[in-house]
Amino acid sequence: MRRLQNVLLFSFLLLPFLSKAQDCTLSISGNVADESTGIPMAYGTIYVEELQTGVASDSLGNFSLSKLCQGDYHLRFNHIGCETRSVFISLQKDTVISINMHHHNELIDEVEIHDHHSEHETAASTSINKEDIAEIANKDLSEMLESMTGVSSIKSGAGVSKPVVHGLSGNRVTILNNGLAQSGQQWGNDHAPEIDPYVADHISVVKGAGALAYPGGSLGGVVLIEPDEIPNDPHLHGSINYIFQTNGLGNTLNARLEKYDKWAAWRVSATAKVIGDRSAPNYYLTNTGKREYNVAAQIEKHFSPKWEMKLYYSLFNTEIAILRGSHIGNLTDLEDAIERDVPFFTDDQFSYAINEPRQTVQHHLLKLESNHIFNEHQSLSLKYGGQVNNRKEFDVRRADRSDLPALSLLQWDHYLEGMYKHFFDHGRQLKTGIQLRLTDNTNNPETGILPLIPDYRAYRLGAFAIFQEEHKKLLYELGARYDLNYFQVLTISQSLPREIERRYHTFHNYSLSSGIRYKVLPQLKLNLNLGHVLRSPEVNELYSAGLHQGVSGIEEGNRNLKNEQSTKIVLSADWNVKKKLFMQLLGYYQYVSNFIYLQPEDEFRLTIRGAFPLFTYQQTDATIAGLDALVSYEPIESIRFIAKYSFLQGDDVSNNQPLVYMPSNNLFGSFAYSFKDGDRIKNSSISVNGQYVFEQTHLNANQDIAPAPNGYFLLGASIGTTFKLKKTKLRCSISGDNLLNTVYRDYLNRQRYFADDLSWNVNVRLNLSF
Amino acid sequence: MKNIKHILWALPLLSILFFTSCEKDDPEVPNEEELITTVTYTLTPQGGGSIVQFEFRDLDGDGGSAPVITTGTLAANTTYVGVMSLLNESGSETEDITVEVAEEAAEHQLFYTLNSFGFDGNITYADADINGNPIGLLTNFTVGAPSTASLTITLRHEPDKSATGVSDGDITNAGGETDIQVTFEVTVQ
Numbered sequence: 001m002r003r004l005q006n007v008l009l010f011s012f013l014l015l016p017f018l019s020k021a022q023d024c025t026l027s028i029s030g031n032v033a034d035e036s037t038g039i040p041m042a043y044g045t046i047y048v049e050e051l052q053t054g055v056a057s058d059s060l061g062n063f064s065l066s067k068l069c070q071g072d073y074h075l076r077f078n079h080i081g082c083e084t085r086s087v088f089i090s091l092q093k094d095t096v097i098s099i100n101m102h103h104h105n106e107l108i109d110e111v112e113i114h115d116h117h118s119e120h121e122t123a124a125s126t127s128i129n130k131e132d133i134a135e136i137a138n139k140d141l142s143e144m145l146e147s148m149t150g151v152s153s154i155k156s157g158a159g160v161s162k163p164v165v166h167g168l169s170g171n172r173v174t175i176l177n178n179g180l181a182q183s184g185q186q187w188g189n190d191h192a193p194e195i196d197p198y199v200a201d202h203i204s205v206v207k208g209a210g211a212l213a214y215p216g217g218s219l220g221g222v223v224l225i226e227p228d229e230i231p232n233d234p235h236l237h238g239s240i241n242y243i244f245q246t247n248g249l250g251n252t253l254n255a256r257l258e259k260y261d262k263w264a265a266w267r268v269s270a271t272a273k274v275i276g277d278r279s280a281p282n283y284y285l286t287n288t289g290k291r292e293y294n295v296a297a298q299i300e301k302h303f304s305p306k307w308e309m310k311l312y313y314s315l316f317n318t319e320i321a322i323l324r325g326s327h328i329g330n331l332t333d334l335e336d337a338i339e340r341d342v343p344f345f346t347d348d349q350f351s352y353a354i355n356e357p358r359q360t361v362q363h364h365l366l367k368l369e370s371n372h373i374f375n376e377h378q379s380l381s382l383k384y385g386g387q388v389n390n391r392k393e394f395d396v397r398r399a400d401r402s403d404l405p406a407l408s409l410l411q412w413d414h415y416l417e418g419m420y421k422h423f424f425d426h427g428r429q430l431k432t433g434i435q436l437r438l439t440d441n442t443n444n445p446e447t448g449i450l451p452l453i454p455d456y457r458a459y460r461l462g463a464f465a466i467f468q469e470e471h472k473k474l475l476y477e478l479g480a481r482y483d484l485n486y487f488q489v490l491t492i493s494q495s496l497p498r499e500i501e502r503r504y505h506t507f508h509n510y511s512l513s514s515g516i517r518y519k520v521l522p523q524l525k526l527n528l529n530l531g532h533v534l535r536s537p538e539v540n541e542l543y544s545a546g547l548h549q550g551v552s553g554i555e556e557g558n559r560n561l562k563n564e565q566s567t568k569i570v571l572s573a574d575w576n577v578k579k580k581l582f583m584q585l586l587g588y589y590q591y592v593s594n595f596i597y598l599q600p601e602d603e604f605r606l607t608i609r610g611a612f613p614l615f616t617y618q619q620t621d622a623t624i625a626g627l628d629a630l631v632s633y634e635p636i637e638s639i640r641f642i643a644k645y646s647f648l649q650g651d652d653v654s655n656n657q658p659l660v661y662m663p664s665n666n667l668f669g670s671f672a673y674s675f676k677d678g679d680r681i682k683n684s685s686i687s688v689n690g691q692y693v694f695e696q697t698h699l700n701a702n703q704d705i706a707p708a709p710n711g712y713f714l715l716g717a718s719i720g721t722t723f724k725l726k727k728t729k730l731r732c733s734i735s736g737d738n739l740l741n742t743v744y745r746d747y748l749n750r751q752r753y754f755a756d757d758l759s760w761n762v763n764v765r766l767n768l769s770f
Numbered sequence: 771m772k773n774i775k776h777i778l779w780a781l782p783l784l785s786i787l788f789f790t791s792c793e794k795d796d797p798e799v800p801n802e803e804e805l806i807t808t809v810t811y812t813l814t815p816q817g818g819g820s821i822v823q824f825e826f827r828d829l830d831g832d833g834g835s836a837p838v839i840t841t842g843t844l845a846a847n848t849t850y851v852g853v854m855s856l857l858n859e860s861g862s863e864t865e866d867i868t869v870e871v872a873e874e875a876a877e878h879q880l881f882y883t884l885n886s887f888g889f890d891g892n893i894t895y896a897d898a899d900i901n902g903n904p905i906g907l908l909t910n911f912t913v914g915a916p917s918t919a920s921l922t923i924t925l926r927h928e929p930d931k932s933a934t935g936v937s938d939g940d941i942t943n944a945g946g947e948t949d950i951q952v953t954f955e956v957t958v959q
Contacts, residue, residue: 329927329948336945344930344945396947398870398927401804445800450831455797490797495834496860498799545833554832607832608806610951 028089029064030097032057032077041101044079052682052724074233077101084130086231088260130201130228134767135720135733137197138243138252138273144197145223149628149644150586151205152663155749156190158248158278158758159290159320160359163193164748165205166588167624167650167662168220171538174211175223178312178367180385181215183413183439187453187540189750193223194316194363194389196294198241198254198271201228207570207586207628212464212479212513213419215435217535219566219592227312230258230265230300239769247737247761248289249350250275264301270294276352277321280756281743286347287324287355293317306373316363321354326754327396330610334753338706343755356394356402364388377423385415407452408444413437427470435462441539450492452546452555456539459486473519483509485536489543503543507536507563523576530569537561541596541617548615554605555598558617566592584630595622597652597659620654624662638675644668649698658698664711664747665694675721683731684721690714696747706753712744720765731767736760805831806867808857809952811923813842813850813911822850824921826952829859844891844958846916852893852909854880856925856950871925872907875899878949879931880906881924881941884956890914891958893921895939903931904939913958925950 032044040061047054048065050073057063070091077085079101089095136144142153142161153161154169165173175182175193185191197203204224211222231237238257244250251274258267273292278285296314303309325343328334337344366386373379392405419433437460443451466479487505492498513531520526543557572586599618604611626648633641645667650659670689677683696708720733741760745752811824822844828837844850856867871878882893891913895904906925929946931937936944 327947329946330951332924332951333948396928398804398867398874398949440794443797443800445798448800448803450800450802451797455794457794488794490794492797492799493834494830494832496830500796500799502793547832556833605832606837608809608826608828608837608950608952609948612832 024067024069026068026070026091027064027066027094028068028073028075028091028097029062029095030099032061032063032079032099032101034101041079044077044101047076047078049074049076049727052677072235084228086233088231088233088235131731133197133200133203134239134241134254135735135765136763137241137254137271138245138250138275138763139197141193141195141197141203141225144203145205148205149630149646150207150626150648152646152666152748154189154661155746155751157323157326157749157751158285158288159275160190160192160322162189162191163205163223164663165221165223166207166590166626167648167659171541172218172220172535173223174214174218175225176214177225177365178227178314179369179383180365180367180387180415181437183387183411183415184361184363184389185391185409185411185453187538190322190359191391192320194318194361195225196269196271196292196296196314196316197225198256198294199227199269199296199314200225202226207588212466212481212511213431213433215415215437215460215462215483217483217509217511217533217564219533219535219564219568219590227267227296227298230260230267230298232260232265234260237770239767241765241767243763243765245275245761245763247758248275248278249352264299266300267298269296274352277347277350279350279759281741281759282756283342283346284348284350285323285751285755285758286343286345286351287321287353287357289352289354290318290320291354292319308371310367310369310371312365312367312369314363314365316361316365319354319360320358322357322359323751323755324355324357324396326751327357331612332610334705337754340754356396359391359393361392362388362390379421381417381419381421383415383417383419385413385417387411387413387415389413401448405444405447406449408447409451409453410442410444412440429468430465431468432465433463435464436460437462450494450546452544452548453540454489454491454543454545456487456489456543458539459488460484475517477513477515479511479513481509481511483507483511483534483536485509487539487542489539491543491545494545503559505542509534509536509563525574527570527572527574529571531567533566533568535564535566537563537596537617544617547612553600553613553615554607556614556616561596561617561619562594564592564594564596564619566590580634582630582632584628586628588624588626590624592622592624594619595652597622620652622650622652622659624648624650624659638673640672640674642668642670642672657700657703660699660703661748662696662698664696664708667692667694680724682722682724682729686719687717689716689718691716693746708747709745709752712742712746713740714742714744715739728768728770731765731769733765734762735765736762802831802860803858803865805858805860806856806950807831807859808855809923809950810855810857811954812853812855813844814853815845816849816851819845819848824954824956826954827859831860839952839954841954841956844911844913844956846913846958848913850911850913851896852882852911854907854909854923868907872905875905876901876903876931877928878905879903879926879929879936879944881922881926881939881944882906882909882911883922883924883939883941884919885922886917886919889917889919889956889958891917891919893939895937899931901931903937906939916958918958919956920953921956922951922953924948 032041042059044057045054046063055063073089075087077099140161142163145151145163146153150166152164154164155161162169177195182193184194206222211218236259241254243252254271256269271294276289278288294316299311301309324345368384370382389411391409393407395406416436422430439458441456443455461484464481468477485507489503491501511533515529518526542559544555548555568590570588575583598615601614605614629645631643647665650662652659668691672687675684691714693712695711699708716737718735722729722731738760744757746757807829809826813822822842825840858865858867876899893909893911896910897905897908899905926944926946927949929944933943
């Protein structure tokens with residue numbers, strides 16, 4: 001929609017001004033405004049790549065660049081909380097343009113991955129989001145999110161991580177890949193989201209309960225992975241990224257090209273990642289390598305100023321090795337493994353080999369979108385999304401069966417959405433939509449093992465309406481959503497003879513949310529968000545049956561589960577003191593009745609491999625309360641201190657005990673020094689950071705098979721610079737993780753039962769962009 | 771613009787199609803050829819006498835019906851020859867898993883652990899793999915005076931047979947994964 005408006009603006013607002021096209025007396029001036037409300041945006045930055053200088057918009061959103069020569073210019077518009085806009089101008093005469101910034105807060109309570117670049121960010125800043133992502137894209141998606149307060153990762157070793165938002169993860173966190181809810185085996189803690197971070201230009205997390213426009217019962221939050229629109233620039237642009245990491249001798253390579261051609265705008269991206277065995281400070285973590293090969297293509301076509309279509313396809317392809325020493329047969333094996341200092345099967349040689357246990361996943365995602373603008377008030381967007389997820393997990397098995405997967409699931413997902421937006425006068429906006437989703441999950445019987453989760457089909461129908469109004473200092477939002485979920489489940493009986501049973505479930509969910517943002521002072525902003533969300537139990541919670549390898553427990557679903565009902569309140573304050581000090585405080589409280597969790601039963605299940613603890617899915621009432629704090633201080637322009645703190649406490653109030661697998665509290669601090677830009681050398685900086693993760697003490701001793709690990713401190717540092725030659729930029733950076741080589745284990749990493757976490761690591765990164 | 775109105779009308783129609791589509795096909799029941807349902811430890815006394823069998827049988831695998839455990843009584847002051855048999859009886863045809871273990875003898879070892887300080891008796895290996903390490907499919911079980919113990923039989927896949935004590939039947943340093951772990955009460959009269 002942005003692009004359309006942009007085209008409109010370019011058609012109508014590129015007004016010629018009085019000028020006698022003499023050399024270097026031309027100007028570009030204009031106004032920056034919020035796309036959805038039309039309100040001028042003050043203190044945005046406008047950077048001209050060709051001149052390597054920039055200006056800021058004034059308090060009314062106006063800006064002007066003068067003494068320009070005839071020629072081609074690439075302009076970049078930045079504003080806090082907005083997507084960076086790139087605009088290409090072939091300047092012939094004085095030009096006035098109007099820029100609509102896509103404000104990232106369709107949802108009031110959004111916090112971006114780069115947390116905050118304060119409003120006085122230097123004009124030379126480029127697309128910070130994309131650069132930050134590229135800087136650390138050898139990490140998993142979820143690990144990248146960890147830099148945000150209130151977000152952590154639940155991991156199964158070095159290569160598998162899932163985001164945890166305010167203590168909740170898995171089925172309770174919806175991951176939107178390009179506007180589509182990522183559809184894979186999201187229920188598994190050892191199933192990482194199948195997304196290549198390089199395709200994203202923005203990664204953000206919605207922490208509140210206001211994400212009603214998106215499907216899925218996102219009690220915890222929503223993670224948004226968004227590529228930018230392709231800038232309307234007729235030149236070919238692209239980048240090549242290479243990262244080498246010492247731990248695991250990993251190589252990550254990405255290439256990306258984009259162009260606004262006459263026939264259509266297009267962008268392609270390809271990534272290859274090869275990482276070998278990682279190491280802990282004292283030994284190799286044998287069999288922890290990974291391979292990843294991803295491609296993505298994006299085509300955008302503007303048929304008319306009022307109609308555009310977008311096509312997006314991505315393929316994610318990975319093979320991940322799981323620590324050999326973490327594969328165990330029964331509870332005795334697990335206890336033996338916990339007792340050991342060095343895990344079983346530790347090799348003293350590094351290797352790139354991927355052996356069993358391992359996972360392979362292919363994920364295809366196709367999106368077709370058609371956007372229509374009827375007039376300046378009304379617009380309609382239609383979307384189809386198709387996803388195919390093919391997951392195979394291989395275990396160490398007898399008689400050459402290791403080549404046969406122990407788990408093999410094929411999932412299809414079709415999604416249809418129609419969304420209508422109405423912009424009223426006076427900053428009022430209504431957004432409403434209907435969504436249909438069909439998920440088909442099939443076990444491949446090649447495994448020779450009774451499936452852990454059954455075959456099923458899920459039909460989901462959702463409808464929502466969100467109303468927003470901005471009035472002077474106040475912005476408020478009201479939203480409602482209804483979901484109908486219908487499951488058709490085909491189970492295979494546990495007893496002989498094996499029989500197939502068909503079960504049907506229907507769930508009705510409704511969600512309500514409201515939010516207020518109030519600018520008390522220009523420097524002080526308050527947000528309040530209140531949401532009531534229902535989530536229906538997923539098929540794994542209803543029907544899991546079998547051994548969960550990682551925890552050596554037998555998990556049994558519960559067919560009688562009811563909807564979870566969550567009420568969450570989030571209050572945040574952003575305070576900017578004289579543009580030197582920026583503070584953000586966010587407090588939240590969530591009450592979930594019928595909270596679904598795994599209850600360890602008193603009885604043990606006797607099997608031929610020994611006795612296993614039995615876990616069943618039960619419901620209780622739970623509360624989660626926490627605080628996220630961020631302080632950023634810039635005494636002078638070249639120096640910045642950042643401190644972050646997250647506190648969280650989860651309780652099972654019915655059983656009067658703590659909730660398990662809640663993130664530890666943690667404290668982060670960094671110091672950065674930026675050097676002055678030279679003619680050829682830009683964006684040079686050096687930084688040091690430290691993170692302290694506290695021991696998870698809010699836990700009873702009988703709630704885990706091994707005590708929670710101690711708190712730990714990690715030291716990191718980075719140095720980077722950009723060389724600029726005409727339109728080509730070469731960025732070089734070196735960063736180090738765990739530089740003190742601390743021996744530690746993390747509470748949320750399931751590998752902690754078996755092995756220490758990663759040792760020191762240095763990343764060397766080269767990025768060439770043109 | 772009319773096209774768009776048509777598209778809008780199409781949405782509810784699509785949704786009806788969507789919700790009335792046909793039932794999902796029955797899943798194919800996997801052929802559980804790797805499953806071990808039955809562990810039988812047959813003890814034949816040297817020099818004649820009655821054969822004793824210890825058996826753990828769980829035909830439907832994990833979950834479902836509970837396993838059936840059969841034990842026997844050993845005669846005092848006797849040496850028995852122990853033969854281990856592993857079967858998969860879940861399907862229509864019984865599969866002998868013992869053969870699989872014998873074929874991959876170097877990657878498997880059975881451990882016989884007697885848990886009683888006062889028990890008068892011991893179990894020794896009577897077979898070896900190509901590396902000269904024990905497998906445990908064949909054993910000698912020598913018992914002395916009447917006493918009782920619990921016997922835990924463990925089959926480990928990919929144990930470290932060269933680790934300390936492992937070739938003598940001590941499971942402590944063996945590692946690997948447990949494929950079988952069953953416990954029987956042993957009475958000597």
